[in-house]
Amino acid sequence: MDGTHAGTDAGTHAEASGGARDGTGRRLADLHAMWRIRALEEKIRELRVADGGNGDVVGSVHLCIGQEAGPVGACSELEPGDALFATYRGHGWALARGVPAESMIAELAGRESGVNGGRGGSAYFTAPEHGFHGENSIVGAGLPIAVGAALAGRFDGSGRVAMTVCGDGALNQGASHEALNMAAAFRLPVVFVCENNYWSELTPIDEMVGEPELWRRAAGYGMAGERVDGNDPAAVRAAVRAAVQRARSGEGPTLLELMTQRLVGHYIGDVEQYRRPGELDRAREEEPIARLGRSLAAEGVPAADIEDARTRAQAEIERAAEAALAAPPADPRTAKDHVYA
Ligand SMILES: Cc1ncc(C[n+]2csc(CCOP(=O)(O)OP(=O)(O)O)c2C)c(N)n1
Numbered sequence: 001m002d003g004t005h006a007g008t009d010a011g012t013h014a015e016a017s018g019g020a021r022d023g024t025g026r027r028l029a030d031l032h033a034m035w036r037i038r039a040l041e042e043k044i045r046e047l048r049v050a051d052g053g054n055g056d057v058v059g060s061v062h063l064c065i066g067q068e069a070g071p072v073g074a075c076s077e078l079e080p081g082d083a084l085f086a087t088y089r090g091h092g093w094a095l096a097r098g099v100p101a102e103s104m105i106a107e108l109a110g111r112e113s114g115v116n117g118g119r120g121g122s123a124y125f126t127a128p129e130h131g132f133h134g135e136n137s138i139v140g141a142g143l144p145i146a147v148g149a150a151l152a153g154r155f156d157g158s159g160r161v162a163m164t165v166c167g168d169g170a171l172n173q174g175a176s177h178e179a180l181n182m183a184a185a186f187r188l189p190v191v192f193v194c195e196n197n198y199w200s201e202l203t204p205i206d207e208m209v210g211e212p213e214l215w216r217r218a219a220g221y222g223m224a225g226e227r228v229d230g231n232d233p234a235a236v237r238a239a240v241r242a243a244v245q246r247a248r249s250g251e252g253p254t255l256l257e258l259m260t261q262r263l264v265g266h267y268i269g270d271v272e273q274y275r276r277p278g279e280l281d282r283a284r285e286e287e288p289i290a291r292l293g294r295s296l297a298a299e300g301v302p303a304a305d306i307e308d309a310r311t312r313a314q315a316e317i318e319r320a321a322e323a324a325l326a327a328p329p330a331d332p333r334t335a336k337d338h339v340y341a
Contacts, residue, residue, distance in 0.1 A: 024296070027296060028296065030069075030234070031292050032312060034068035034069060034289050034292070035310045037068040037096065038289060038313070039317040040092075040104070043105065043318070044061060044063065044108060044122075045063060053269075056110075057122070059123075060122065060267050061108070062088045062089045062122070062268075063091070064089050065263045066260065066287045067089070067197060068289060069230060069233040070092075070165070070230050071093040071095070072096050073233035073234065074096070074163065074193060074240045076237060077241050081131065081158060083150075083163070084132050084165075085134060085146045087167065088122070089195075090165070091104065091122070093132070093165055094130075094132050094135070098130045098131075101320035101321075102324045105324035107120055107121065108125075110329055111330060112327060112331065113324070115127050118329070118330030119330065120134075120135075122135075123135050123136075124136070133149065139167070139173060141175065142164040142165065142170075143164050143170075143180065144176075146162040146190050147188060150162040150190045150247075151186065151188060153189065159189075160189070163240075164190065164192055166192070166195070167200060168195070168196040168197065168214060169200025171194055179192075181221055184252060184253055187253075190253040191243045191247060192256065194255065194256065194257045195258050196214060196257050196260065197260050199262070199266065204274075213257075214227075214255075215255060215256070221255075223255060224252075225255040226256055226257070227259060230259045231286055231288040231291060232288065232292075233288065233292070236256075260288075
């Protein structure tokens with residue numbers, strides 16, 4: 001499989017309910033929401049590489065540049081009481097869920113005003129007050145935790161839906177299998193979102209599994225499943241809406257495979273020697289922001305409106321970064337606060 005896979009393997013919702021059906025206002029809002037994530041990620045990268053790597057953001061950082069359509073399409077279908085679980089590539093999911101950019105940047109920059117007082121950093125911050133129950137660096141760990149949250153929701157009668165995001169590699173973890181099986185057996189309200197960006201660190205998915213169409217596993221568990229054009233926020237939204245409705249009406253979990261691509265390395269500093277010739281050029285053609293911008297222009301949306309989606313987002317993130325970096329650094333003596341184990 002080459003880098004052109006996203007956009008060509010759209011599932012039923014992508015075809016039936018794709019971008020063309022959404023009004024221009026919604027599509028411009030999606031473009032703006034994706035630009036907010038892109039601008040945030042670019043700012044974080046800038047802060048990470050500044051000063052030869054000794055800038056305000058330190059440590060391992062995994063960006064989601066190129067994968068912005070998933071969080072934008074999916075989070076708009078969640079209610080405030082629902083629970084979202086992400087991975088270390090989760091900044092975009094947090095922002096789309098409503099976590100303020102300023103407190104995220106402050107967190108990554110180790111400021112005491114950070115969403116977790118600077119203790120969580122890039123890969124572990126959590127904001128339950130926004131229904132964002134954290135990132136997680138343990139590959140596949142979000143799935144069983146989400147199943148637990150859904151089961152708890154059944155006991156406490158909250159009606160909560162749990163959504164968990166993972167990579168394609170993560171679906172091969174034993175814990176992922178146990179979570180998928182238990183959710184299906186108990187018909188729990190979980191939406192499993194797999195962001196298939198083809199790579200697990202340096203290893204391509206088609207060298208790791210016999211059946212690279214991961215959504216097909218759903219049938220084996222006895223749950224609904226679908227492959228979705230993960231670079232189209234409207235297609236993601238339609239698929240997630242159906243999955244959330246299924247979950248809320250007691251029909252059980254869904255596995256959604258979002259086909260997408262990361263335009264950057266696995267982490268900041270990855271030299272990406274594993275990339276195949278031409279892969280990134282093709283990926284840049286299909287990436288969600290450029291694609292939606294082109295499609296709006298082709299429909300006759302004024303260039304100024306398309307540009308405004310970008311400039312507003314960038315200005316917001318610049319302001320957020322400035323405010324975040326003006327806050328005092330976290331006091332290292334508080335590092336163990338909130339550690340219970
Ligand atoms: C349990 C566990 N095993 C191995 C690792 C090392 N590791 C970090 S990221 C990664 C690849 C995960 O790939 P994928 O799930 O496809 O997510 P992506 O990074 O592509 O978003 C691995 C193996 C880990 N963090 N946790």
